[in-house]
Structures are given as structure tokens and as C-alpha cells.
Amino acid sequence: MKTHALVIDYKYCTGCHSCELACRQEKQIASQDEWGIKLAEFGPEKLAGEWYWNYVAVPSSLCDLCESRLAEGKKPACVHHCLAKCMEAVPLAEVPTRLAELGDGVAVFMP
Amino acid sequence: MDAEWKKEVGDLIRVRTCGWSPPGDHPVGCGMFIYTDKDGNFVKVEGDPDHPISQGRLCPRCLAMGEFLNSPDRIKYPMKRARADRGKDTWERITWDEALDILEREVKKIWEEYGPETIYLFQGTGREATLYAPPMAQACFKTPNCSFSMSGGSCYGPRTVVADFLLGAGYPELDYAAYFPDRYDDPRYEVPKYIILWGKSPLQSNPDGFYGHAIIDLMKRGSKLIVIDPRLTWLASRAAFHIQLRPGTDAAVGLAMLNVVLTEDLYDHEFCENWVFGVEELAERVADKTPEWAEDITWVPAEVIRGAARAFATNAPSSIMWGLAIDTQQNGAQAGQSLLALAAICGYMDVPGGITLSLPSSFMGRWRFETAQYVDPETMAKRIDAKEDHPAYACGPFAHPDEVLTVMETEEPYAFHMAYFYATNPISPTVYAEPERWYNALMKMDFNAAQDCFMTPTIMGLCDLVLPVSGFAEHDGVVLPHFGRNTHFLGAMNAAIDPGEAKSDIEIDMIVGKRLNPEAWPWETAEEFFNAQIRTQYDWDFNDLRDMGVFQQNFEYRKYEKGMLRPDSEPGFNTPTGMIEVCSSIYDDFGEDELPYFMEPAMSPYSTPDVAEEYPLVLTTGGRDFVSFHSEHRQIPSLRNVTPDPLVTINPATARALGINAGDYVCIENPLGKCVERARISNEVPERVVHATHGWWYPEEEGEAPNLFGTWKSNVNKLIPMYKVGKLGYGAPYKNVLCKIYKVDGYEAGNSNPAEYEPPASRGPESMTKGAPAPLSYEVKHQGE
Incomplete structure (x- = not known):
């Protein structure tokens, strides 16, 4: 059982792919057909007259939230390098509070 | 920051450095640690959390550093x-x-x-x-x-020259507290209320040393955006105003925004009286350049231009970033002049949360x-x-x-x-x-x-x-953002790997x-x-x-009041009048109009209507990607995997009408030449505009001539004319020509052999090659007057 969840404040995710590359290096994933986290894109489409265009990075079964880095007091590689600073590893007990702080446009993963 | 730039960490050696290039990027100077083993082999790269600008973050190009260093395609010896x-x-x-x-x-x-x-x-x-x-x-x-x-x-030079002539200062940059160690928390700093992103996509391009994702930092702190761009960029989708203009009509947008601010009396009178030269002449020039006038030219609803101008002028402090699109048009000097004038008359120069200025004085x-x-x-x-x-x-x-x-x-x-x-x-x-x-x-x-x-x-x-x-x-060096023209820090580049x-x-x-x-x-x-x-x-x-x-330089706001923008230490700006010149005192000597004006792009639906009959779409090029720097990185597997193909972005309605589906090979053609890219169907562009990516060649293909790694197949610059420049000699239509598009079987349909290329009969500034009619020249200006 993981101790943390991956919280993504995706309204600020710019789709930069840093999480994908950071993960590939950290987990030494050599095959281009495999990934530890991957972006999904929605839009741009007009929904009720407003543009909707969001990216969300989705962790895969290869993701252990960088357990060894968390143990050293560091952030997971994707979180550390996220250009928009929109990713966090949040202790499970604190997730509801953090979601309330971040407001709309947030996803939570327990990969 | 850690006092030791090089140290042992467990079994590894860690070297701190600030990045520049190669592999390519602008002098952003992102902070990072490069780890090697005891034999000097690269192990990993990690962002330095103590770096004042990048704060631990790294983009994909640095995160693929190992693939660059160990690439079998590197040139290793003379x-x-x-x-x-x-x-x-x-x-x-x-x-x-x-x-x-x-x-x-x-x-x-x-x-x-x-x-x-x-x-x-x-x-x-x-x-x-x-x-x-x-x-x-x-x-x-x-x-x-x-x-x-x-x-x-058409890159950086036009903007810096316009800034030299009119502002007498280095590169005018958005104030993102880059000079301050505590950044946005520094008590001197204010968050800009509105940021105009004019022909700029800073998230991908990190232009000239600006840290692109500082825009996100500021959005989180309350800044709103006004995006002036033919493309609905991701930032534009979040903007308070998106001025989605026809490519190459930036000067018309600028004149109309000036019209609103001047005729509605929304400008900073005190600043104008003391520090701006030529406001009356400018007001006269733009008196009839209403948003309605601009709507016909730019395809932007007048109300959007009016709303954006009002929001910008009435919310101090606000700021403007100008991008490469200002350089890549024949009329770019005038677009730049109207943009600087807008910031100047609103009083946003060198104030907290406005536009930082500096005397270009880098060593x-x-x-x-x-x-x-x-x-x-x-x-x-x-x-x-x-x-x-x-x-x-x-x-x-x-x-x-x-x-x-x-x-x-x-x-x-x-x-x-x-x-x-x-x-x-x-x-x-x-x-x-x-x-x-x-x-x-x-x-x-x-x-x-x-x-x-x-x-x-x-x-x-x-x-x-x-x-x-x-x-x-692999080498020692120094990184200085903006090449010395508005340089918030000097960073040390330390060799970590044997070259x-x-x-x-x-x-x-x-x-x-x-x-x-x-x-x-x-x-x-x-x-x-x-x-x-x-x-x-x-x-x-x-x-x-x-x-x-990192050595952060000192910074003072309102340097023009303190004699810090002129070599003679007098107050004011380093121009002939000592003021910001919204009406230039020197352009007349260069044969250029002293006030900004609009002129059509050399090839456009209105300047060459008969060309537009066969080539009805406006072609814009050069939007950037997170995983490449112009023609670099095509041979780096993890980066190429993110964007494997050159992409031409087409509006869904246009694609439907032409029978083009996502992923299809599409030929892009105009009287100058043709190339092939793959279709990306998206609302990012309006129906009458397509956007083609640049910098494409195929390192995996045959290198020998005539193929040359496929460099002629997806070469969108074959559609761009030489010598369609402005009177100041700067600016060319890389982002605003005409084209048609149609489905083909593969990249080969875009190929050509330079040995068979027919040079144009006329090569001078007034030529339009391959039989297209003569374009408007800078003598035929002041469109709509």
C-alpha cells in the first residue's frame, strides 16, 4: 500500500512532457514503447461557449511514486521536474485538505 | 545554493552547472546537477532546487541529456x-x-x-x-x-534594433522578478495584472533566456493574459482576451489598440509629459485607426481589440512580451513600434510588474x-x-x-x-x-x-x-540570459563529462x-x-x-529618473530626444516613416488576390515544440518519440472540406515551392489559416545527396520568399504567406532537387519569385488611408 497519492493540479498542466522524460531517466525505461507516466490531451474544444483544453499526466503500472526518492525526503522525479509545478506527492491523510486548497481542475492517482 | 559545485555523493560525482547549449536552447541558464560515476560516465541529470529561476525544474531536452551525450550520431573528431x-x-x-x-x-x-x-x-x-x-x-x-x-x-535583431532606436535601452522584458533572490516575494515587486503575449509562445521557446513557465508562476499569482496570436495556443485558451489575428497584421492590431487608449484618454499623462516624445503626432496618426478599421484587416472582432486595450490600459501595472512574430514580417518594425508605444503611454516601462529595461552593457x-x-x-x-x-x-x-x-x-x-x-x-x-x-x-x-x-x-x-x-x-562557460541586453544573472557552466x-x-x-x-x-x-x-x-x-x-545582478526600477539608462548619467532614455520616441526622431534619416503604419504582407489575400485564388489559405510557420530546438534533437530517441513527424495544423472544418484526416500526408504548396507534413486536425487554427512546423529533416534516412537526410521533403521554408523586408532592412514573411494544401501518399511528394531549381529572374527587394505578381512595397503603405 502506497503512503502517498499523486495529485495533479491539471488546470496548470501545459503538456510539456517533462514528467515523461524525468520518469524514463529515473526508472531507466529503455524501450520507447513503455512508459511510467504519459500525457493525455483533451481539446481544444468549445464547451458551453468556453475553450476547454487540458492535459493530464497518467501514471502507469511502472510507477511506484519513486518510493526510494520519497524515503530519502526527495520528490518523485516527475514532481521534481514539472515545469508548471502542478504535481505533488501528497501523504494519503492530507489529500482531502490539499484538494480543497487547490480547487477545480485537479486529479488524484494511486498508481 | 550548495557551496560546493563539485562533490562526491555516495558512489557518484555531482557537478552543478547552468545550462545553455549545445544541445540547443536559449541562454536560460537552468540550474542542474550532472551525476557521473567514478569513471566519468554520465549517470543522470537532476534539476537544482536552489536555482533562483528554474527552482529544480527541467524541460525534456535536458532530461534527455544522456541520449545526447551518448548518441552514436555525434561528430566525435575532426x-x-x-x-x-x-x-x-x-x-x-x-x-x-x-x-x-x-x-x-x-x-x-x-x-x-x-x-x-x-x-x-x-x-x-x-x-x-x-x-x-x-x-x-x-x-x-x-x-x-x-x-x-x-x-x-528576422530573429531578435529587429526587436532589439527597434528598442535601440525608440527606447534607447536593451531588450524590454516582462518583469518576473528575475533579478531578485527572493523572486516574487521581494517587497519591491508587484504581480502584473495583465500580460500581453504578442506573437509569442514562451512555454515552449524560453525565448532569449526568459524562463517560459514563469508565465504559469504568474498566472497562479493572479496575472491575466491577453494573447495576440493567430493560433489558439494553450495559453490563449486560458486568456481573458485572445486577439486571433490574421498572420502578419500585428501593426493594424497595435494601431487600433493605440486608437482606443488615446481616443478614450486611458493613458498615463504624467509619464507621457515627462518621458514620451511624439504622443500628439501618434494620436493624430491613429485617430482613424479604430478597432472597426482593424477588424476588416485583421479578422479580429472590434470588440475584442477594444476590450483588450481597455483592460490593459486601466489595470496598472501590466506588461507586454513581444515575440518572434514581430520579427517575421515585413511590417514588423511598425508592429514593434506600436507595441512599445502602447506600453510607454500607459506608463509601464521600468516599473514593478511592468517591463524591465536595462542598458545593454554586458562584458x-x-x-x-x-x-x-x-x-x-x-x-x-x-x-x-x-x-x-x-x-x-x-x-x-x-x-x-x-x-x-x-x-x-x-x-x-x-x-x-x-x-x-x-x-x-x-x-x-x-x-x-x-x-x-x-x-x-x-x-x-x-x-x-x-x-x-x-x-x-x-x-x-x-x-x-x-x-x-x-x-x-562537457565544457566550462558562462551563461548570460538575453546575451547581455537585459541580463538578470550570470551562471557558471561547469564541465561534468569528458568531451x-x-x-x-x-x-x-x-x-x-x-x-x-x-x-x-x-x-x-x-x-x-x-x-x-x-x-x-x-x-x-x-x-x-x-x-x-549564479550571480544575480542588482536591479533598480525607474532608472530613467536616476540617470541609469544613459551613458552620460543624465535622467531619461538613451535616445536623441532623451525620451521614449513613439514618433521617431531618426527614422526620417533612414527613409522610414517616423510613425507606425500598417502594410499588407507581400503575399496575402489582399495584396496578391489572384495568387490567393489558387492558394487560398494563409500559411504561418515556426510554432515551437517542447522536444526540439529548431532543427536539433531529431535523432534523440525519447524526444523524437514525443513528436515523430512534422505536423501541419488544420482547422477541422477546413480539413473536412478538403477530405483530409488526422495523420494524412499533406502537401503544402505555393508559387515558390512545396513540402509535405502530416495533418494535425485541431481548433488551434481558424478555418482560413494553417500552421506548419519547421526544422524537419530525417537523420534516419540516407544522408548522401541528393536525399541529404530528406531535408527537401518537409522543408516549409521553400515556400518563403527572400528579400521581402521592411524599409529598415529588417523583418521577412516567415509566418505570413499563402498556400494550398492537398492529400498525398507520403513525404516523397514534397521532395525536390536543388540542381533542377530555377532561380527567379529578379533578385532585388521588389521581386516576387516564380511569376507571382509584384507585392506591395514599402512605398505603398498606410493601408486604408
Whole structure:
């Protein structure tokens, strides 16, 4: 059982792919057909007259939230390098509070 | 920051550095740790959380550093090839001594037989080469003929020159608290209420050293956006106002915004009275340039322009960032002038949360230009700089690329005999417009040489000698954002990896210089060079900078009140009037209108309506990607995997009408040429506009001529004309021509062979090649008056 969840404040995710590359290096994933986290894109489409265009990075079964880095007091590689600073590893007990702080446009993963 | 720039961490060695290039990027100077094992092998890279700007973050290009360092395609040692074998893969490994012997022999032969001015140096963009390429031309080859060679010098140069003429300051930049160690928390700082992003996509481009995702930092702190862009960028989808203009009509938008601010009396009277020259003349010029006038030209609803102008002017402080799109149009100087005027009359210059200014005074920037002293005055007078047609351009430091191509072709007033490619791959669609013309002209040279990290189409096709360049992880150096024109810090670049036989740009400059012109190159090592440069301004040296990691410079707001923007220490701006000139006091001397005006792009639905009948879509190019830098990174697997193909973005309705589906191969064609990219169907562009990506070639394909790694297949610059520049000599239509698109079977349908290319009959500034009708010239201006 993981101790943390991956919280993504995706309204600020710019789709930069840093999480994908950071993960590939950290987990030494050599095959281009495999990934530890991957972006999904929605839009741009007009929904009720407003543009909707969001990216969300989705962790895969290869993701252990960088357990060894968390143990050293560091952030997971994707979180550390996220250009928009929109990713966090949040202790499970604190997730509801953090979601309330971040407001709309947030996803939570327990990969 | 950690006091030790190099230390052992467990089994690994950790070196702190600030990134620049190669591999390519602008001088952002992101902070990172490079880890190696005890044998010096690369292990990993990790962002430095204590760096004041990047704060631990790194983009995909740095995170793929291991793939760059260990790429099997790297050029690892000097190589030569017989001139008769250009285009053939018959490269032969040689020693540095032999390479320098060849270069020395060829240069001296050309000096003696033809004169140093017949050597041309092509400078790349953004990379460290920006600092070190002009000195190679001037202080090694002793030639005045050197430039970054987009038509009209259409990158950075136009904006900085307009800023020099009108503002008398370096590069005007969004205030993102970059000078302050505590950044946004510094008590002097204010968050901008609105930020205009004008023809700029900073998230992907990190332009000129601006940290792109600072925009996100500011959005989280409350900044709202006004995006002026033909594309619905991701930022535009979140903007309070998106001015989705027809490509190339930025000046019309600018004039209309000025009309709103001036006629509705929304401007800063006190600032204008004290510090702005020509407000009345400007008000008269824009009196009839209403948003309704602009709507017909720009395709932007008048209410959007009006709303954005009001929001910007009535919410102090607000700020503007201007992008490459200002440079890549014939009318760009006027777009830039209206943009600076808008910021000036609203009082947003050099105030907290506005636009930071600085006196361009960088130590290395100065050295770069001072190396011109090694060019003989008689030789300097022979510089090909368009002085007759574009005297303003000829006041600058570079040769004029459009006139240079004409001279290379006609050999009048003299023939060029040698070209040197310094960190540039211009025939792949990054720099050259009409690249086949350039290719043919350069094949005539007696000798061509290059320095780079990878075998490129340019080197394979044209060069006789290539020198290997080290990556920034492999050499010592200094990074200075904005190349010294508004530089918030100096960063230390520390070698972490053994470069093998590769050398940094400055190291190559020095060893070549010692052969050809030793008096200009007294330093023995890069460290000695940096010590000498740093000591021109500070009482510490390169090793001290290594320990500091980053040296943030002091910053004062409202420098114009304190005599800090002029060399004579008087208050005001460094212009002839001492004020910001929204009406120029010097443009008249250059044959240019002193006030901003709108003129149509050379090829557009309105300037060439008969061309538009067959080619109805407006083609814009060059939007950037997170995983490449122009033509770089195509051979880095993890980056290529993110964006494997060149993409032309088409509106869903347009694609439906043309029977094009996502992923289809699509030919993009106009009277100048054609190329093939793959269809990306998206609302990012409106129905009448398509956007094609640039910089594409295929390192995995056959390298030998005529294929040259497929460089002619997806070469969108074949559709861009040379010599459609503004009166100041700057700006060219890289982002605003016409085209048609249609489905084809594959990339081959876009291929061409430069040997079969027919040059245009007329090469001058008024030409439009391949039979298209004559475009509007700068004499036919003031559209709508």
C-alpha cells in the first residue's frame, strides 16, 4: 500500500512532457514503447461557449511514486521536474485538505 | 545554493552547472546537477532546487541529456572530405592539427587571392554561438561578412534594433522578478495584472533566456493574459482576451489598440509629459485607426481589440512580451513600434510588474562587437550590408543576408569564396528562405567548413571540413540570459563529462585564432578568457562564479529618473530626444516613416488576390515544440518519440472540406515551392489559416545527396520568399504567406532537387519569385488611408 497519492493540479498542466522524460531517466525505461507516466490531451474544444483544453499526466503500472526518492525526503522525479509545478506527492491523510486548497481542475492517482 | 559545485555523493560525482547549449536552447541558464560515476560516465541529470529561476525544474531536452551525450550520431573528431565529394559520405577522420592546417591554408589562400571579405560566416541562433561566432569571423577570418541569416535578420535583431532606436535601452522584458533572490516575494515587486503575449509562445521557446513557465508562476499569482496570436495556443485558451489575428497584421492590431487608449484618454499623462516624445503626432496618426478599421484587416472582432486595450490600459501595472512574430514580417518594425508605444503611454516601462529595461552593457556582448577592430577598415567598407536600400540596417553590426544571397549568385560587386557554418543547419528549414537558392550558391564556394555536434544536411551537402563541438555538460562557460541586453544573472557552466576530442565554441575560436590572428587571442584556456571578461566589470573571476553558481545582478526600477539608462548619467532614455520616441526622431534619416503604419504582407489575400485564388489559405510557420530546438534533437530517441513527424495544423472544418484526416500526408504548396507534413486536425487554427512546423529533416534516412537526410521533403521554408523586408532592412514573411494544401501518399511528394531549381529572374527587394505578381512595397503603405 502506497503512503502517498499523486495529485495533479491539471488546470496548470501545459503538456510539456517533462514528467515523461524525468520518469524514463529515473526508472531507466529503455524501450520507447513503455512508459511510467504519459500525457493525455483533451481539446481544444468549445464547451458551453468556453475553450476547454487540458492535459493530464497518467501514471502507469511502472510507477511506484519513486518510493526510494520519497524515503530519502526527495520528490518523485516527475514532481521534481514539472515545469508548471502542478504535481505533488501528497501523504494519503492530507489529500482531502490539499484538494480543497487547490480547487477545480485537479486529479488524484494511486498508481 | 550548495557551496560546493563539485562533490562526491555516495558512489557518484555531482557537478552543478547552468545550462545553455549545445544541445540547443536559449541562454536560460537552468540550474542542474550532472551525476557521473567514478569513471566519468554520465549517470543522470537532476534539476537544482536552489536555482533562483528554474527552482529544480527541467524541460525534456535536458532530461534527455544522456541520449545526447551518448548518441552514436555525434561528430566525435575532426573530419575532412574532398571538395569533389560534397554530398558523399566519404568523410575521413583527421587530427586537430591537420584540421587546423587545412583551415589555415584555405583561409590564407583566400585572403591573398581574393581578400578576407570573400569569406562568409553563418551564425546559428540561440546557442552559445551567438556570442562566439562573430569573433570567429572578425578576429579569426578578418571578414566583416557575418550574420544570422534569416531573411531580414528576422530573429531578435529587429526587436532589439527597434528598442535601440525608440527606447534607447536593451531588450524590454516582462518583469518576473528575475533579478531578485527572493523572486516574487521581494517587497519591491508587484504581480502584473495583465500580460500581453504578442506573437509569442514562451512555454515552449524560453525565448532569449526568459524562463517560459514563469508565465504559469504568474498566472497562479493572479496575472491575466491577453494573447495576440493567430493560433489558439494553450495559453490563449486560458486568456481573458485572445486577439486571433490574421498572420502578419500585428501593426493594424497595435494601431487600433493605440486608437482606443488615446481616443478614450486611458493613458498615463504624467509619464507621457515627462518621458514620451511624439504622443500628439501618434494620436493624430491613429485617430482613424479604430478597432472597426482593424477588424476588416485583421479578422479580429472590434470588440475584442477594444476590450483588450481597455483592460490593459486601466489595470496598472501590466506588461507586454513581444515575440518572434514581430520579427517575421515585413511590417514588423511598425508592429514593434506600436507595441512599445502602447506600453510607454500607459506608463509601464521600468516599473514593478511592468517591463524591465536595462542598458545593454554586458562584458561579453561588448567583446563580441569589439572584435570588429581586427577587420581592416578598407575591408570593412566592403561589407555587404544593403547600405543603399536599407541604411538603418547598415548601422548595425552584421551583413545583410538578403543582399548576400544576391551577391553570391551574381558575384557582383565580388564573388564569395568560402563559407563557414557556425552552429547552424540553415538548409534544413530553420533559417534560409528559398533554401535551394542558397544551396546552389554555396556549392560554388572554393571551401566550406562547419563546427557542430551532429552530421547535418548542411554539412553533408556542402562542407569540406567539420570540427566537433562539445555539449554544455562537457565544457566550462558562462551563461548570460538575453546575451547581455537585459541580463538578470550570470551562471557558471561547469564541465561534468569528458568531451573527448570535441571542443567548446570559445575553445575552437581560440585555437583557430592563434593560427590566423594571434594578437586577438592572448588567452591559453577558456578559464583565462572568462577571467579576463569577468574582470572588466567585477573584482572576482570564473572560479568564484563556479562557487556562487549564479550571480544575480542588482536591479533598480525607474532608472530613467536616476540617470541609469544613459551613458552620460543624465535622467531619461538613451535616445536623441532623451525620451521614449513613439514618433521617431531618426527614422526620417533612414527613409522610414517616423510613425507606425500598417502594410499588407507581400503575399496575402489582399495584396496578391489572384495568387490567393489558387492558394487560398494563409500559411504561418515556426510554432515551437517542447522536444526540439529548431532543427536539433531529431535523432534523440525519447524526444523524437514525443513528436515523430512534422505536423501541419488544420482547422477541422477546413480539413473536412478538403477530405483530409488526422495523420494524412499533406502537401503544402505555393508559387515558390512545396513540402509535405502530416495533418494535425485541431481548433488551434481558424478555418482560413494553417500552421506548419519547421526544422524537419530525417537523420534516419540516407544522408548522401541528393536525399541529404530528406531535408527537401518537409522543408516549409521553400515556400518563403527572400528579400521581402521592411524599409529598415529588417523583418521577412516567415509566418505570413499563402498556400494550398492537398492529400498525398507520403513525404516523397514534397521532395525536390536543388540542381533542377530555377532561380527567379529578379533578385532585388521588389521581386516576387516564380511569376507571382509584384507585392506591395514599402512605398505603398498606410493601408486604408
